[in-house]
Amino acid sequence: MVDELPDTKAARVDWVIRAPDNAEMKRRYDIWAKDYDADVGSAEDYLAPLETARIAKGVLDQSALIMDAGAGTGLVGEALKEQGFNNLVAVDYSAQMLDIARRKQVYTELHTCDLSVQTEFETDRFDAVITCGTTSQMPSNSLREFVRIVRPGGKIIFAAVPELWVECGYAAVFSEMRSAGHLDVVSRGEPFQMMPTTEPDFICEVWVMNVN
Ligand SMILES: C[S@@+](CC[C@H](N)C(=O)[O-])C[C@H]1O[C@@H](n2cnc3c(N)ncnc32)[C@H](O)[C@@H]1O
Known part of the structure; x- marks a missing residue:
């Protein structure tokens, strides 16, 4: 399966926010889940x-x-x-x-x-x-x-x-x-x-x- 997840954190944030509907946004979060903390989870950056x-x-x-x-x-x-x-x-x-x-x-x-x-x-x-x-x-x-x-x-x-x-x-x-x-x-x-x-x-x- 082709990995749909965009390459950068900024592109990933944009990708989920721009999901066309609620169901698609959920699907995109399911895909992002394993990388979410590495992208967003730093307490120094995400206040x-x-x-x-x-x-x-x-x-x-x-x-x-x-x-x-x-x-x-x-x-x-x-x-x-x-x-x-x-x-x-x-x-x-x-x-x-x-x-x-x-x-x-x-x-x-x-x-x-x-x-x-x-x-x-x-x-x-x-x-x-x-x-x-x-x-x-x-x-x-x-x-x-x-x-x-x-x-x-x-x-x-x-x-x-x-x-x-x-x-x-x-x-x-x-x-x-x-x-x-x-x-x-x-x-x-x-x-x-x-x-x-x-x-x-x-x-x-x-x-x-x-x-x-
Ligand atoms: C940007 S993340 C924030 C997660 C966490 N609160 C944080 O600050 O790291 C947004 C979360 O909202 C969830 N979400 C979006 N719409 C939702 C809905 N209608 N019902 C339940 N969860 C939803 C997503 O699945 C995602 O995990």
């Missing part, structure tokens, strides 16, 4: 997981039941574990990405499912959903699902790229849900370069939302 986990530590109890949504290979789970969190559930629709995450032994459960439609998780199950590196990829409908599965008073912690938040439809879903009284923004972190060495133009902010 978003550490920054997201640091902010989570400021707003969540360490016993909180947290879903890592779009967990991928578990980089966010590893960062959360370093901050003292132990009750972590990984969810991703790429089974190959989750296979890498499983080996890291930071999650109590791992589930392969699509977060842009209603999932198997019961309403109000989680104290928090955390998602990082997903704004351009996971369909904005997933924000509705996050609100359903997080208990009232729980948090959604979203490492968002502000332009993509608007472009990819999250702003519209958010404003509809806020108008309906379902969630509010508690804090909006300082902008930072999520990949300062390799992608200096990717600016990210970690937003904390409260589910009402």
